[in-house]
Amino acid sequence: MNREMKMQEITEIFRTVLESPELCLDEDSNPDSIEEWDSYSQVVILAEIENFYHIKFQIFEMKKMNSVKNILDVLCERGL
Amino acid sequence: MKELEYPFDAHEVLRERRKWKKALLENKKHYIKKRIAILGGSTTRELRELLEIFLLNQGIKAEFYESGYGRFWEEAVFDNSKLDAFLPEIVIIHTNIRNMVSFPMQKTQDVAVNEVYEFYHQMWESLEQKYGCMIIQNNFEYPIVRKYGNQDAVRTDGNVRFVNLLNERFYTYANAKSSFYICDIQYLSAVFGLDSWLDAAGWYMYKYAMSIQAMPLLAFHLSNIVKAALGKSKKALVLDLDNTLWGGVIGEEGENRIDLNPESAYGQIFLDFHKYLLTLKQRGILLTVSSKNDYETGLQGLKDPESILKPEDFQILKINWERKSSNIREIAKELNILEESLVFVDDNPAEREEVRQSGVAACVPEFSCAEEFVTHLERSGLFEVSDISADDLGRNAMYYAETERKKMRENFSDYKEYLKTLQMEAVIEKCSQKNVGRITQLVNKCNQFNVTTKRFTQAQMEEMQKDDSTWILYGSLKDKFGSNGIVTVLIAKLEGGICHIILWVMSCRVLKRDLEYAMLDALAEKCTEQNIQTIKGYYYPSGKNELVKDLYQSLGFEKVQEDSTGNTVWERNLKEGYRKQNDCICITKSEEE
Numbered sequence: 001m002n003r004e005m006k007m008q009e010i011t012e013i014f015r016t017v018l019e020s021p022e023l024c025l026d027e028d029s030n031p032d033s034i035e036e037w038d039s040y041s042q043v044v045i046l047a048e049i050e051n052f053y054h055i056k057f058q059i060f061e062m063k064k065m066n067s068v069k070n071i072l073d074v075l076c077e078r079g080l
Numbered sequence: 081m082k083e084l085e086y087p088f089d090a091h092e093v094l095r096e097r098r099k100w101k102k103a104l105l106e107n108k109k110h111y112i113k114k115r116i117a118i119l120g121g122s123t124t125r126e127l128r129e130l131l132e133i134f135l136l137n138q139g140i141k142a143e144f145y146e147s148g149y150g151r152f153w154e155e156a157v158f159d160n161s162k163l164d165a166f167l168p169e170i171v172i173i174h175t176n177i178r179n180m181v182s183f184p185m186q187k188t189q190d191v192a193v194n195e196v197y198e199f200y201h202q203m204w205e206s207l208e209q210k211y212g213c214m215i216i217q218n219n220f221e222y223p224i225v226r227k228y229g230n231q232d233a234v235r236t237d238g239n240v241r242f243v244n245l246l247n248e249r250f251y252t253y254a255n256a257k258s259s260f261y262i263c264d265i266q267y268l269s270a271v272f273g274l275d276s277w278l279d280a281a282g283w284y285m286y287k288y289a290m291s292i293q294a295m296p297l298l299a300f301h302l303s304n305i306v307k308a309a310l311g312k313s314k315k316a317l318v319l320d321l322d323n324t325l326w327g328g329v330i331g332e333e334g335e336n337r338i339d340l341n342p343e344s345a346y347g348q349i350f351l352d353f354h355k356y357l358l359t360l361k362q363r364g365i366l367l368t369v370s371s372k373n374d375y376e377t378g379l380q381g382l383k384d385p386e387s388i389l390k391p392e393d394f395q396i397l398k399i400n401w402e403r404k405s406s407n408i409r410e411i412a413k414e415l416n417i418l419e420e421s422l423v424f425v426d427d428n429p430a431e432r433e434e435v436r437q438s439g440v441a442a443c444v445p446e447f448s449c450a451e452e453f454v455t456h457l458e459r460s461g462l463f464e465v466s467d468i469s470a471d472d473l474g475r476n477a478m479y480y481a482e483t484e485r486k487k488m489r490e491n492f493s494d495y496k497e498y499l500k501t502l503q504m505e506a507v508i509e510k511c512s513q514k515n516v517g518r519i520t521q522l523v524n525k526c527n528q529f530n531v532t533t534k535r536f537t538q539a540q541m542e543e544m545q546k547d548d549s550t551w552i553l554y555g556s557l558k559d560k561f562g563s564n565g566i567v568t569v570l571i572a573k574l575e576g577g578i579c580h581i582i583l584w585v586m587s588c589r590v591l592k593r594d595l596e597y598a599m600l601d602a603l604a605e606k607c608t609e610q611n612i613q614t615i616k617g618y619y620y621p622s623g624k625n626e627l628v629k630d631l632y633q634s635l636g637f638e639k640v641q642e643d644s645t646g647n648t649v650w651e652r653n654l655k656e657g658y659r660k661q662n663d664c665i666c667i668t669k670s671e672e673e
Binding site: 016017019039040043044047048051056057058059062063 | 091094095096098099125126280281284285286288292293
């Protein structure tokens with residue numbers, strides 16, 4: 001349930017940053033499967049997630065977050 | 081676009097910038113175009129994208145070049161055919177404390193500071209030589225590591241002291257160079273918070289010099305430097321009175337009951353605002369008032385013994401019951417400046433909204449309380465300075481003289497008669513190294529009397545000044561009421577025996593004074609001396625220069641070409657001689673020599 005809600009929240013962030021209002025994410029989505037998700041938008045996506053949840057990622061977490069699954073994992077580990 | 085003005089939301093900017101960029105490109109028609117190279121000591125793509133939209137919002141459309149990662153120095157100093165082909169007009173050197181690979185350990189600090197300084201200095205000189213461009217260089221923010229804690233700023237081998245000494249060397253260079261600007265990231269990082277600014281993740285993960293959240297702020301400030309250098313800073317303030325220049329409402333509480341009391345917290349806020357406005361006035365920003373009140377009542381407040389600003393500090397006092405928007409229109413007309421050069425400050429959100437809705441182009445900053453006035457105006461960069469000329473410092477006096485002239489004009493029925501009584505004297509000469517600063521400023525500031533709206537950086541102007549086939553003629557004008565300083569500039573290129581007027585601007589303060597005749601007389605004389613028999617003039621409509629649409633016609637030129645966008649080409653033949661057209665202004669020699 002919680003994970004689903006987070007999925008919705010980060011989907012919204014992805015949609016704004018990548019300027020693609022119809023974008024749908026699933027656990028397997030990653031920079032290879034989503035064209036606009038390049039290394040530059042990755043920076044903004046992470047910054048926006050930080051801003052949204054009022055957290056600051058550590059570098060080891062940022063290195064992990066290379067897919068939607070891993071992003072959600074990190075957020076869950078954070079107990080959000 | 082309101083969202084890109086101070087105080088913008090950095091996150092919103094990062095999130096929405098692509099959408100906003102599209103919107104900006106669709107909206108505006110007349111952009112100043114500039115080629116900007118960003119030479120970075122770190123990743124610069126983010127900064128470039130942000131700078132692009134902030135510049136668009138300031139009316140500047142930039143084309144960018146980015147150096148390879150971290151190769152700022154090499155790309156500037158060594159042969160670089162790509163950059164040569166790009167031919168930058170502005171170079172931004174985006175370096176910061178992260179590029180200070182190591183602080184000196186053994187060497188004495190002065191020697192070490194000198195070494196780093198020389199490294200940068202060599203790069204600036206090389207860029208100037210190759211491109212004659214404007215350069216914007218970051219200074220250095222404070223380092224993360226302090227070897228000696230609090231004593232680091234004091235001890236001769238401290239890191240903090242090192243940064244301070246090095247920055248000081250940068251400033252000395254900047255003071256001596258006209259088209260070299262410092263971007264003060266030391267100040268910005270303090271405003272932002274140094275720890276957040278020097279974000280570890282940003283650097284180690286992406287090699288960003290500073291936190292991505294800080295980049296909108298930096299990009300905004302860079303855009304302000306560029307805007308100011310292109311003469312697009314604001315020129316005047318329109319101020320409300322009640323609860324803006326003093327606490328309370330003057331009519332309601334009795335004339336002596338407004339709060340400008342230096343002993344009260346509220347009174348101090350307004351007195352500090354007075355002091356701030358006075359510093360703006362001293363550097364050439366004009367102050368005016370638009371307030372809903374009876375004239376005498378409103379004036380009473382400014383005559384309050386505690387009031388730091390006095391009635392005579394204001395160019396225009398519109399204290400009446402008119403709508404603010406129509407007062408602002410009037411003020412722009414009377415000062416002869418564009419509405420968009422005005423900033424309107426009013427504590428009342430309803431008045432601000434009225435002005436915004438009215439379509440007046442004045443800038444209307446948003447405030448939630450009086451204590452925000454100073455910080456908001458200051459941080460907004462609306463009045464960013466590029467180069468303060470002697471004319472800026474004397475501008476308020478010049479406008480007073482204009483008011484006196486107006487009074488006199490009203491007493492004359494014959495306009496020529498009036499002009500003659502002004503006892504005008506003009507100096508019309510070629511631009512020299514000494515006044516190229518003021519001349520550049522004027523060229524970039526004028527919108528209305530501006531035939532082609534070409535903009536030039538100071539470096540480009542200096543280049544043209546040295547070039548024999550280009551004439552930069554300037555005119556300064558004085559009369560019995562005072563001096564106006566340099567008020568008109570004409571740039572002509574000689575090509576194939578024809579004199580092409582590529583730019584002609586005149587300050588609106590001196591319109592209808594026959595100075596355009598005197599300028600053409602001087603140009604024709606120079607042409608005759610050089611055996612040039614044709615003068616060509618060009619008019620390109622910019623949306624703001626309707627005023628000079630028929631200038632060349634009125635000067636006896638013939639229209640030889642017109643295209644669908646309204647661009648026109650004019651020609652004047654000198655073969656049959658040239659009869660002087662000015663008979664109101666006495667031409668004198670410059671006093672400098």
